[in-house]
Amino acid sequence: MSIFSSDLSMPRAGSRRLKVDARQLVLWLTTAALLLLVALPLAYVLLQAIFPQITRGRFDGAFSLFIPTLNDPELLRLLRNTLQLGVAVVIGCAALAVPLGALRALTRVPGGALWDVIFLVPFLIPPYIAALAWMMTLQPRGYMQQLTGLQADSFLFSFWGITFVMILNVFPVVYFAVSRTLLAVGGRYAAVGRVSGAGPWQAFWRLTLPLSIPGIAASLLLVFALSIEEFGTPATLGAQANYYVLVTGIHQRFSDWPIDMPGAAILSLLLVMLAMGAFYLQHWLVTRRSYVSVTGKPMAFEPIELGVWRWPVIILFVLVGFISVGVPILSALATASTGTISGGLAWDNLSTRHFETLFNDRFGALRALSTSLGLATGAALATGVLGALIGYLVVRAKTRGHQVLDFLSLLPNTMPAIVVAVGLILAWNQTFWPIPIYNTAAILLIAYTCLLLPYPVRYASASFRQMSENLEAAARVSGAGFVRMFWRVLLPALAPSLLVSMLLVFAIASRELVASLMVAPAGMVTVSTFVFGQFEQGSPGVGMAMSVVAIFSTTALLLAVTAFSRKKLPFAG
Amino acid sequence: MKKLLQTVSIVGALTASLTVSAQTLTVYSAGPGNLINNLAADFQTETGIRVNVFQGTTGQVMARLEAERGNPLADVVVSASWQSAVDLKEQGDLLAYTSPNATNVPDFLKDTHYVAQGVSALAMVWNRNSSTPMPSEWADLTDPAYRNEVTMPNPAESGTAFELVTGLITANGEEDTWGLLGALNENGMIVPGPNARALNPVLQGAKSVVFGAVDYIALGQQQNGEAIEVIFPASGTVAAPRPMMIMNYSQQQDAAKQFIDFVLSEQGQKRVADVYLMPARTDIAALRPGLNELKLIDVDAFAMNERRADILVRFRRVMGQ
Secondary structure (H helix, E strand, O other): OHHHHHHHHOOHHHHHHHHHHHHHHHHHHHHHHHHHHHHHHHHHHHHHHHOOOHHHOOOOOOOOOHHHHHHOOHHHHHHHHHHHHHHHHHHHHHHHHHHHHHHHHHEOOOOOHHHHHHOOHHHHOOHHHHHHHHHHHHOOOOHHHHHHOOOOHHHHOOHHHHHHHHHHHHHHHHHHHHHHHHHHHOOHHHHHHHHOOOOHHHHHHHHHHHHOHHHHHHHHHHHHHHHHHOOHHHHHHHHHHOOOOHHHHHHHHHHOOOOOHHHHHHHHHHHHHHHHHHHHHHHHHHHOOOOOOEOOOOOOOOOEOOHHHHHHHHHHHHHHHHHHHHHHHHHHHHHHHEOOOOOOOOHHHEOOHHHHHHHHOOOOHHHHHHHHHHHHHHHHHHHHHHHHHHHHHHHHOOOOOHHHHHHHHHHHHHOOHHHHHHHHHHHHOOOOOOOOOOOOHHHHHHHHHHHHOHHHHHHHHHHHHHEOHHHHHHHHHOOOOHHHHHHHHHHHHHHHHHHHHHHHHHHHHOOOOHHHHHHOOOOOOOHHHHHHHHHHOOOHHHHHHHHHHHHHHHHHHHHHHHHHHOOOOOOOO | OHHHHHHHHHHHHHHHHOOOOOOOEEEEEEOOHHHHHHHHHHHHHHHOOOEEEEEEOHHHHHHHHHHOOOOOOOOEEEOOOHHHHHHHHHOOOEOOOOOHHHHHOOHHHEOOOEEEEEEEEEEEEEEOOOOOOOOOOHHHHHOHHHOOOEEEEOOOOOHHHHHHHHHHHHHHOHHHHHHHHHHHHHOOOEEEEOHHHHHHHHHHOOOOEEEEEEHHHHHHHHHOOOOEEEEOOOOOEOEEEEEEEEEOOOOOHHHHHHHHHHHOOHHHHHHHHHOOOEEOOOOOOOOOOOHHHOOEOOOOHHHHHHOHHHHHHHHHHHOOO
16 A cells, blocks of 8 residues: 555655556566466476476476377367367357347346346356256256156256256356446447447447457357366266266376376366467457547446337346256255255155254354355455456556466466366475465465456456557546556446456355365365265265355345445446 | 455455464365264364364375375375275385274274275165166166166276276176176166266166165165165175375374374274264174175285276276267
8 A cells, every 4th residue: 555655645756756666566566476376386287297206306207298198099089079068168158148248238128237146146056066956957857857747868968968057157257248348338339320320230230249349259268268177067967978078087187096197287288278279369359450449438328228129038038047047046955955865856855954954063064154255255356456457467568478468367267277276286385485375275365366367357458458548648647647547547447347257256266166175274164165075975965055055145245245336336237 | 445455454364363283183084074073073172182184085185195295284194995095105105003992903904004994885776766676786787677777986986986896807707797897888877977976866866776886875875864775785795995094204193193093992983883884993883784794805906906097998998988
């Protein structure tokens, strides 16, 4: 805080230099944080891939495992499946979420901001819980068959079933990006187009949509990266569909005795290269031309009235909400509130025993909940601050290497969480650190911040790309320093999408499983490790009860934050 | 901004307060979570020594040990795979220790460097509400009555399922075993993942039988009212002892030894029995069929583990994966 205030109170002669210093200092600190958070653990993974014996402090046999690992005939199939799944989920998310997001942004959808809250919930449901819930609903003698006599076994355990469940998990990324971006682009250009004689559809297709491409492309890239690194769904459904992807291969190398860490590291590098390809594609797409559309104060804009179209639109939103949120939660509730699974949906099988076990708290369920909520809050704040600064750096810094920063900020989303976790252990469990980080809660905070940083960075850089530099110039001319300009001019314009991305971070961090399992210090339990443990030890009812409690309490918290922040921030609604 | 920084510093303070103290024993344990938590709590009451537990699957425990080699943290490890203990001893990671409380532990459940905490066995788990007849032998499941009704844990992901395959090879010979597994595959058996994932479809009734489930989890669920039977074939099955060991880099070897002694004490072994495992000590009563009531196949685990990669490749091929 001291830099900020001294900057403003300095006499004029000194203030010019200090302003430059403040800007430089902030940017250098940001870069340092990014290197420490992301580059360091990934460097260790790279070292592990190159030097198989490095955990034993030996450097022999360098590169000796590349050829055997890459020669595995399975690998081609894993690569092809991974790509296929990633592309299918991207296409599905675009088809589902672009129309939803556009409707939400440009028209007066009945229900308004309620839909934003509902579509945040898929993020609060851990992917493996969602997959399990779908399994218990659709498999033979599952909940759907118990209720309607129908089952969908052959669909669920297939490529299409996996794609379906994964789309439902991640489409909100695109929904939020599209609705926030379109709002930012606003009705202003469309209005100009209308004045010049374009119809509403023409104005949308020719003006609003093309100008929104950076935001939409960025979110689709995120979806691709998320789906090639997702573990829970392919692991739960894939084995029965005989469908394996790179991530399941990496996990297998990490968790089957004997552990093959170098092999897993090499496969992870492959995955990173895949995502790198997608990254350059997106980069090429959004930097070919200018997308500047926010040149001054955001202007209020009148959403389109839907008229008779309101009914089909309501039906669409309700249907998507029911399938993506209702079904998994109802299924989880059914498992949590029936005494036995084999007893099925029967009144005499109704029982509160799983919830009682949970609230008796012999196993530390409540502590797990508060640990997760605390860590998720910390991760949302840390990634929000860093994301805004990194997004600015990436778009505005004319320095060499800003593309490297951009790439680094995306990297965690292309690495399977288990690989990031191992990198973090290798990097932070060293005796040379002055303060012990590993084996404390701080390592979980670092893990979440690293893994989830891409969300705020993507949303922020897409916003900055649409902001005219004249805004900054005007602020500078009026005498504002960098910090004041950032705080007073850029941040308010950035706030809606940054806040959404921080909510996403909160949601995902509150239930992150894979990294938590690896790096949680002994004696610390999070929501997800608790749930996972219950499933592994044959108490799916207690696991589902915990999931339900966690999903409802995080949703309530998000509702409270949203309601509170709307008074202060120009949050869309 | 000020508020934000305040919150960050509060989170930071929280973090610091959760920091693990160096005066405690660190135990890495592969399930059951309530067992290790109860043992840790009892041990603390008894000795005043705090126990920090990391609980995961055997794979997660081992991956963590491997990643932490630069600065190891675990004092005691409880694994679900006997072979992992054999390998760690060979790598020179274990401390030699024979607990005075291990006198009633049979020889095949102890070594100079590790000792069983408890023992599970492999079984068939059958859903009573299913339309299939109750099976009694492994080979029954190749019958058309069980077409598309069988699941099996993946031996690549479940150490116990691997041990079952090696047990069948030992008892019935190579060709018969692959023939049996091939026939199960022909009959539509699925291999959905580690133990819990093979058991879950059978609980709901999507499938009827698990071929080679870990018994204690299913016995616990049966006790909770699930409509399942746990069946040990008369032709024999495989025992899966769960080894406990002290890491030789432990800074608190005395406390670690006390912990091993405690788990092998009467009180500790009763806790083991409570979760439907067989206690390692023969003089402690089990809540389920004990070692003497099951026909166990004596597997040369060491020889079989040498062939592990080949066996898994063959398994994948037979299952058409």
